[in-house]
Amino acid sequence: MSREERRAYKRMTKNQDPYALPARAGGRVAERRRARRAVPSGPFTFITGRFLAWLIGGAVIAWLLGFSIAWPSMPMAVYAAFAAAAGWGLLALGVRALQRRMSTLQR
Numbered sequence: 205m206s207r208e209e210r211r212a213y214k215r216m217t218k219n220q221d222p223y224a225l226p227a228r229a230g231g232r233v234a235e236r237r238r239a240r241r242a243v244p245s246g247p248f249t250f251i252t253g254r255f256l257a258w259l260i261g262g263a264v265i266a267w268l269l270g271f272s273i274a275w276p277s278m279p280m281a282v283y284a285a286f287a288a289a290a291g292w293g294l295l296a297l298g299v300r301a302l303q304r305r306m307s308t309l310q311r
Contacts, residue, residue: 248303248304248307248308250300250304255296255300258296259292259293259296259297262292262296263289263292263293264289265292266288266289266291266292267285267286267288267289268285269288270284270285270286270287270288270289271284271285271288
């Protein structure tokens with residue numbers, strides 16, 4: 205960019221906020237916000253791939269945490285790990301049941 209072009213660019217943009225988003229990007233951000241707020245259409249599905257990923261991933265993490273907390277006593281560590289994983293599974297299923305109930309109440 206030549207010195208003349210740089211000066212012309214500075215004159216053109218001198219009253220603009222340098223940290224503002226470009227006009228196009230601001231529109232896309234607003235569209236994403238509206239899309240996130242939209243109520244999902246269609247029937248409620250209790251078991252989805254995303255829910256299974258949360259359920260299994262959370263159970264694995266809970267199992268590891270339970271096992272590592274009760275580590276020195278070996279049989280008790282395994283029992284604590286299974287209890288933590290089962291607790292996570294019951295919690296996730298309970299939240300999912302409440303989600304289904306709320307979806308039926310809103311219709």
